[in-house]
Amino acid sequence: MPSASFRAGAREGFLAFLPLSVGLVPWAMVTGMAMVGAGFTPVQAMGMNFIVFAGTAQLGTLPLIVAGVPLWLIVVTALALNLRFVIFSAAIAPGFRGAALPMRWFAGHLLTDGVFACCLEKMLAVDDSRWRLGYYLAPSIWSWALWQVFTLIGVFAAGVIPKHWSLEFMATIALLMLLVPLARQRPMLVAAAAAGATAVVLRGMPLRLGLIVAIAVGIGAGFAAEHWQDKEEAP
Amino acid sequence: MLWLTFILAGLATTLPRASFIVLGGRVRLPPTLQRALRYAPAAALAAIVVPDVLVVAGDFAPLNPNLAGVSAAVAAALLSRNPWLPFIAGMVALHALRWLPGG
Numbered sequence: 001m002p003s004a005s006f007r008a009g010a011r012e013g014f015l016a017f018l019p020l021s022v023g024l025v026p027w028a029m030v031t032g033m034a035m036v037g038a039g040f041t042p043v044q045a046m047g048m049n050f051i052v053f054a055g056t057a058q059l060g061t062l063p064l065i066v067a068g069v070p071l072w073l074i075v076v077t078a079l080a081l082n083l084r085f086v087i088f089s090a091a092i093a094p095g096f097r098g099a100a101l102p103m104r105w106f107a108g109h110l111l112t113d114g115v116f117a118c119c120l121e122k123m124l125a126v127d128d129s130r131w132r133l134g135y136y137l138a139p140s141i142w143s144w145a146l147w148q149v150f151t152l153i154g155v156f157a158a159g160v161i162p163k164h165w166s167l168e169f170m171a172t173i174a175l176l177m178l179l180v181p182l183a184r185q186r187p188m189l190v191a192a193a194a195a196g197a198t199a200v201v202l203r204g205m206p207l208r209l210g211l212i213v214a215i216a217v218g219i220g221a222g223f224a225a226e227h228w229q230d231k232e233e234a235p
Numbered sequence: 236m237l238w239l240t241f242i243l244a245g246l247a248t249t250l251p252r253a254s255f256i257v258l259g260g261r262v263r264l265p266p267t268l269q270r271a272l273r274y275a276p277a278a279a280l281a282a283i284v285v286p287d288v289l290v291v292a293g294d295f296a297p298l299n300p301n302l303a304g305v306s307a308a309v310a311a312a313l314l315s316r317n318p319w320l321p322f323i324a325g326m327v328a329l330h331a332l333r334w335l336p337g338g
Contacts, residue, residue, distance in 0.1 A: 049242055052241060057247070075243045081279075088274055093255040108253025109249045117280075175284040176309060196284070200289055217278075
């Protein structure tokens with residue numbers, strides 16, 4: 001039986017993430033449809049979904065798999081798309097002090113953009129390690145389950161929904177809905193604007209490496225904006 | 236071959252995610268860097284989503300139906316707490332502009 005503080009953390013984490021998790025639904029469905037569009041059988045599509053469990057990496061590698069490019073290029077592309085997780089992992093890692101090694105691997109495997117954005121603040125602020133673990137695991141497992149279920153629905157819906165509905169646009173909206181609450185803080189808005197502009201300028205870089213550069217530029221810009229804002233507010 | 240691709244892509248996902256969480260206390264990032272890393276999610280989300288909206292077939296073309304869809308979605312998110320409304324508003328705006336004469 002999990003401890004009371006684990007359950008209290010789990011409840012709070014779940015409730016904090018619940019409204020955001022709606023954004024996963026269209027994204028998962030879009031990913032399911034895209035995998036079927038790439039020619040996967042339902043078993044192959046769900047196999048990829050279980051093993052990779054990463055919308056961006058799945059959607060990003062599909063065209064390469066279809067084109068039959070060398071395996072190493074697919075792996076390098078997946079790595080490039082996932083490099084942001086090294087940054088997320090480093091940022092949230094202090095929240096797992098006191099957790100055992102197998103639990104850390106499990107938690108690491110479940111790390112997603114949405115859970116990270118939602119949980120980071122409290123994971124670093126709260127002292128009780130059991131509460132933190134519950135606060136992280138509840139939304140993580142919830143989004144894992146949502147992801148599997150709605151990808152499966154997408155796999156089977158793929159043949160039914162007309163292509164000209166542009167369901168993939170719902171993935172763009174889902175990402176934006178994660179961004180909007182963050183961008184209410186001025187330095188975050190600066191970070192997002194700088195990263196977005198850089199990504200557009202560097203869109204021609206091979207292997208989508210422009211994405212990595214854009215993230216780095218955005219972080220730098222946000223940090224600079226925070227520094228500047230602090231200076232202005234100081235007496 | 237396909238399954239090998241899945242397994243390697245899976246490793247290329249889980250290893251970056253687990254990296255610092257698994258290393259834990261043995262490797263520490265300096266506090267300044269940690270503060271800077273708070274901006275990672277906003278930067279990453281924007282870096283993924285902005286080119287999707289402003290670039291059409293490799294060219295910078297900001298005035299396209301996607302921008303209208305995104306604007307409607309963001310307006311809905313700012314004005315309402317209903318989680319579905321941005322998706323509905325965004326899709327409606329996208330298709331309204333596409334089907335407009337000359338659109």
